[in-house]
Amino acid sequence: MWGRFLRQRLLQLIPVLIGVSFIVFLTMHLTPGDPIEHMLGQAGRITQEQIDELRAHYGLDRPLIVQYGLFVGNAVRGEFGPSYSHHGRTVRSVVAARLPATLELTVFAFVIAIVFAIPAGVIASLRPHGLFDRLATVGALLGISMPGFWLGIVLMIIFGLQRHWLPISGRIDLALVPDYVTGIHTLDALLTANGPAFWSALKHLALPGVAMAAPMAAMVMRMVRSSMIGVLAQDYVQFARAKGLPETTVVGKHALRNALIPTVNLVALQTGLLLSGNMIIETVFQFPGLGKLAVDAIAAADYPLVQAVVLIYAVSYVLLNLVADALHAALDPRVQIA
Amino acid sequence: MLKLLLGNRVAAVAGLVVVAFVMLAILAPILAPYDPNEQHPEAIRAAPFWQADGESRFLLGSDSLGRDLLSRIMYGARISILLGVVVVLLTLLVGTGLGMLAGYFRGAFDAVMSRIVDTLLAFPFLIFALAIMAATGPNLVALVLALAFKGWVDFYRVARADVLAAREADYVTAARGVGASTAHILFSEILPNIVPPLIVLAALRMAIIIIAEASLSFLGIGVPPSIPAWGTMVADGRADIAGAWWIATFPGLAILALVLAVNLFGEGLRDALDPRMRQ
Numbered sequence: 035m036w037g038r039f040l041r042q043r044l045l046q047l048i049p050v051l052i053g054v055s056f057i058v059f060l061t062m063h064l065t066p067g068d069p070i071e072h073m074l075g076q077a078g079r080i081t082q083e084q085i086d087e088l089r090a091h092y093g094l095d096r097p098l099i100v101q102y103g104l105f106v107g108n109a110v111r112g113e114f115g116p117s118y119s120h121h122g123r124t125v126r127s128v129v130a131a132r133l134p135a136t137l138e139l140t141v142f143a144f145v146i147a148i149v150f151a152i153p154a155g156v157i158a159s160l161r162p163h164g165l166f167d168r169l170a171t172v173g174a175l176l177g178i179s180m181p182g183f184w185l186g187i188v189l190m191i192i193f194g195l196q197r198h199w200l201p202i203s204g205r206i207d208l209a210l211v212p213d214y215v216t217g218i219h220t221l222d223a224l225l226t227a228n229g230p231a232f233w234s235a236l237k238h239l240a241l242p243g244v245a246m247a248a249p250m251a252a253m254v255m256r257m258v259r260s261s262m263i264g265v266l267a268q269d270y271v272q273f274a275r276a277k278g279l280p281e282t283t284v285v286g287k288h289a290l291r292n293a294l295i296p297t298v299n300l301v302a303l304q305t306g307l308l309l310s311g312n313m314i315i316e317t318v319f320q321f322p323g324l325g326k327l328a329v330d331a332i333a334a335a336d337y338p339l340v341q342a343v344v345l346i347y348a349v350s351y352v353l354l355n356l357v358a359d360a361l362h363a364a365l366d367p368r369v370q371i372a
Numbered sequence: 373m374l375k376l377l378l379g380n381r382v383a384a385v386a387g388l389v390v391v392a393f394v395m396l397a398i399l400a401p402i403l404a405p406y407d408p409n410e411q412h413p414e415a416i417r418a419a420p421f422w423q424a425d426g427e428s429r430f431l432l433g434s435d436s437l438g439r440d441l442l443s444r445i446m447y448g449a450r451i452s453i454l455l456g457v458v459v460v461l462l463t464l465l466v467g468t469g470l471g472m473l474a475g476y477f478r479g480a481f482d483a484v485m486s487r488i489v490d491t492l493l494a495f496p497f498l499i500f501a502l503a504i505m506a507a508t509g510p511n512l513v514a515l516v517l518a519l520a521f522k523g524w525v526d527f528y529r530v531a532r533a534d535v536l537a538a539r540e541a542d543y544v545t546a547a548r549g550v551g552a553s554t555a556h557i558l559f560s561e562i563l564p565n566i567v568p569p570l571i572v573l574a575a576l577r578m579a580i581i582i583i584a585e586a587s588l589s590f591l592g593i594g595v596p597p598s599i600p601a602w603g604t605m606v607a608d609g610r611a612d613i614a615g616a617w618w619i620a621t622f623p624g625l626a627i628l629a630l631v632l633a634v635n636l637f638g639e640g641l642r643d644a645l646d647p648r649m650r651q
Contacts, residue, residue, distance in 0.1 A: 046490070053491040057500065061507040179632040181583050183590045184606055184624030191617050310498035314587055318610070329591055332506040344503045351496040 039363060043356055054348045058341050059105045063098070065337050114342040119334035125342045129324065134217030135205055136323030139316070140308055142220075142239045143246035147308075148301065151251040155258025155297075156290060162263055170255060177252030182311045186245035186318035193241060200240050203320035207234040242319040246311050250304040257300045261293040268292075295365045302358030306351040313347075383640020389633035397449035404443035405431075408600040412438035417616040433618040435608055441619065445626050447600040452630065455512075455595075456581045459519045460574050466520075467527025468570060472558055474528070475535030482532075489525050497522045498584055505593040515594055519581055530573055534566040568645035575638030579631045586627050602627050 089095045092115070093104045108114065114125035158167040194202030201207075205219060212222040212231040220239070223232035265271060266289050274284045313325035320326065328343035396403065412418075418434040419426040426433070432441040474482040501518040508514040538544055539562070547561045588594030589603030597604060602623040609619030 049487060050491050050494040054495065057495075058503060061503045065507045175632060175635060176628070179579065179583075179628055179635050181586050181590070181603070181606075181624060181627050181631075183587060183603075184620070184627065187606065187610060187613060187620045187624065191613050191621070195614050195617075306496060310496055313499070313502065314591065317591060328502075332502075332591075332593060337507070340503065340506050344499055347499045348496055351499070352494045355494055 040360070043359060047352060047356065050352055051349070054352065055106055055109065055345065056102060058345050058348065059102050061344075062337050062341060065335070109342075109345060114338045117331075117336055117339050119331060119336035119339065125338050128327065128339060129342055129346070131217075132322060132324050132327045134219075135321065136312060136316070136325060138205075138218045138220060138235075139239060139242060139246065139321060139323055140305075140312055142243040143250070143308055143312075144305060146243050147247035147251040147254060147304075150247070151254035152258055152294075152297075154251075155255045156262055156285065156293075158255070158259045159262030159266065159293075160285065167259070170259070174252040174255050177248040180248065182245055182249065183314045183318050185248055186242065186315055189241045189245055190319070201238050202241060205235065205238050205322055206231065207238075210234045238321075242315050242321050245318070246308060246315040249311065250301075250308055253304055254297060254301055257297050258293060261296050262289060265289045265293045295362070298365055299358050299362040302354055302361055306354040306358075309347050309351055380640045380643060383637055383644070386633040386636035386640060389629065390637055393449050393630050393633070394453060396446055397453050400443075400446040400450055404440075404446045405429075406440040406443040408439065408444045408447040409598075410439065410443075412440075414438070417612060417619070419616070420618050432622050433616070435605070435619045436612055436616070441605075441622055444600045444605055445602070445623055448602040448605060448623060448626065449630070451595050451599055451601045452582050452585060452627070455516065455519070455585050456578045459516055459523065459581045459585075460578050462516065462520045463523035463577065464527050464570065464574050467524035467529075468531040470524070471528035471531025472535050472562070472566075475532040476539055476554075476558060476562075478536075485528070485532075489528060492522050492525050495522055498587065501584060501588060502591070502593065505588055510589075510593055510596040512596065515585065515588065518588075519584055523577060523581070526573055526577065527570060530569050531566060534569065535562055538562045538565060572638060572642040572645055575634060575641055579634040579638065582627065582631050582634065 086095075093101055096104075112126050114129075117123050117125045117128050120128045154170050158164075158170040161167055190202040193200045210228075210231045212219060212228045212235075213226050215222045215225050219235035220232055223229070223235060266285075271284060271289050274288045275281075279288075312323070313328055315321070316323045316325035317329045324343050324346065328340055331337075331339035331343070400408075406412075412430075412434060415427060415430065415434050416438045417436055418430045418438070420433040421428045421431050423433075430440050430442070432445065434440055435444070470485060474485045500521060504518040504521065505511075505514060535558075544557060544561055547557050552561070585594055586601070586603035586606075589601045590607045592604075592607065594603055595601035605623035606620045606627075609616070609621070609623070612619050
C-alpha cells in the first residue's frame with residue numbers, strides 16, 4: 035500500500051518539477067544581456083568567432099526547448115557551469131561550500147519553533163481565554179504580522195548592540211572554527227569534542243534562528259491550540275477523565291497525540307516556508323549560507339548561481355510538501371493512501 | 373454583518389487603523405511635513421524629538437541623507453497599500469473567474485486548470501518572486517506580476533469549491549428551470565453567494581502581499597529606489613543601527629502596525645461573514 039502511495043506521489047511530482055525548472059530556466063532569458071558576455075566579463079578583446087564558438091559550446095544557439103533540455107540534464111547532475119562572480123569556481127563548488135551553513139540554521143530554527151510552539155499551544159488550550167492564552171494569541175499575531183527582516187534588526191539592536199549578549203553576524207568566532215567533518219559547525223564541534231567552538235556557533239545561531247523561527251512558531255502554536263481545544267471537548271477525553279486518569283495522562287497521552295495529527299502536516303508545510311525566510315534572515319545577519327549567497331549573486335548579476343540556489347530551494351520545498359502529505363497519511367488513518 | 377463586525381471591538385479598531393493608514397497614504401502630500409526625498413545635509417541622522425539630542429523639526433528623526441523619516445513613512449504607505457490593493461484585486465479577479473468557470477463547467481477545462489494549480493501550489497512563493505525580480509530588476513510592473521504569480525490560486529480554489537457545491541443547489545436548479553442563461557446563473561445567482569469567503573481571503577492575502585513586497589524591497593529588488601517604500605527604508609537604516617536605531621526601526625513598525633491591523637480586520641471579517649469558521 036505504501037509503495038503505491040509513494041509511487042503515485044512521486045509521479046505527481048514530475049509535472050511540478052518540470053514546471054519549477056522551466057520557470058527557473060525562463061528567468062535566465064528574462065535577464066538583460068547575453069550569458070556569454072557575462073561569462074567573458076573583462077576577458078579583454080574577443081572576436082565574434084570566439085563568441086559564436088562559445089555560444090555553440092554551451093548550446094545557446096539551439097532552440098529554446100533544446101536549451102531547456104540541456105539545462106535540466108545538467109541540473110540533474112548538479113552542473114550549472116561557471117559562476118560569474120566567484121572567479122575560477124563552478125556554481126556547484128560555491129553552492130556546496132555554503133550548503134552546510136544553511137542546513138544548520140534551518141534545522142536550528144525548526145527546533146526552536148517546535149520546542150516553543152507545541153508546549154505553548156498546549157498550555158494555551160488548557161485554559162482558553164485565560165491569561166496565558168491571551169498572551170500567546172497576541173504573541174502569535176505579532177509573529178505572523180512582523181516582517182522577518184525587521185524582527186532580525188530589532189533583535190540585533192536589543193541583544194547585540196545594547197546588551198552585547200549575542201553576536202549579530204557570521205556563523206562562528208573565526209578563531210574557533212572546529213576541524214572540518216561535515217561543515218556544520220555545531221555538529222563538527224560536538225564530534226571533535228570542541229566545547230568553545232560549539233558554544234560560539236550556538237551563540238551565532240541564536241538571533242537569526244529566533245528571527246527565522248518566529249512566523250513558523252506562531253502558526254504552529256495557533257494550530258496546536260485550536261486542535262487541542264477541539265480534541266479536549268471530545269467524548270473520549272471526557273471519558274478518560276471520568277475514569278479518573280490523571281490530567282497529565284489525559285492531556286499528554288489521549289489528547290495531544292490526536293491534536294498533533296493536523297499539526298504535523300502544518301509543520302512540514304511551514305518548514306518549506308522557513309526556506310523563504312532563510313534568504314532574508316541570512317542577508318540581515320550576514321550569515322554565510324545559501325540565502326545570502328543568492329542575494330549577493332543577484333546583486334552581482336551571477337544568474338547561473340541565482341538559478342542553482344532558487345532551484346535547490348524550490349526542490350526542497352516540493353519534497354517537504356511530499357513529506358507533509360506522507361506524514362499526514364501515515365498518522366491519520368482516515369486519509370486514504372491508496 | 374456590519375453590526376457583527378462592529379460588535380467585535382478588536383476588529384472594529386483594526387478597521388479604523390487600516391482606514392487611518394489609507395487616509396495617511398492619500399493625504400501624504402498635504403500631511404507630510406517635508407518632501408520625502410528632500411535632503412537636509414545639516415541634519416543627517418537627526419534623532420527623534422524625544423531623545424536628548426533630538427530635533428523637533430524631524431519628529432521621528434532623519435536618515436543618513438537627512439531625509440525626514442515621518443514624511444518618508446507617510447509616503448511609504450502609498451506604495452505598500454497601492455501594490456497590496458492592485459495585486460489582491462488582480463488575483464481576486466483572475467482566480468475567482470477561472471475558479472467559477474472550472475467549478476461550473478468541469479470537464480477538460482477543470483482538469484487542465486487543476487494540473488496547473490497543483491503545480492503552482494508546489495512553488496515557494498517568495499523564492500519565485502525573488503527569482504523573477506532578480507531577472508528583471510526593481511520595476512513596478514514586474515513586481516505586481518511576481519507578487520500575483522501564485523496568489524490567484526487561493527481564490528481559484530475557494531471559488532471553484534463553492535461553485536461546485538452551488539451548481540447542485542436548489543436555487544440554481546430553479547434558475548435553470550425557468551430558463552436563465554448560464555451567464556445570469558453564474559453572475560447573478562451564484563456569485564453573490566460565494567462573495568463572503570472571497571472577501572475574507574482577500575483581506576488575509578493583503579497582509580501577506582504587504583510583507584512580501586516589503587521583503588523584496590528590503591533586498592533591493594522590489595520597489596524602485598526612487599519611490600519611498602518601507603522595506604527599502606529598513607534596508608537603508610541597517611548600516612546605521614549602532615548609532616541611529618530609529619532609521620530602521622520606525623518604517624518596520626509601520627509595516628507591523630498595518631499588517632497587524634489588516635490581519636485582525638480580516639479575522640474579524642471571517643468571524644462576521646463565515647460563522648462556520650468562528651473559533
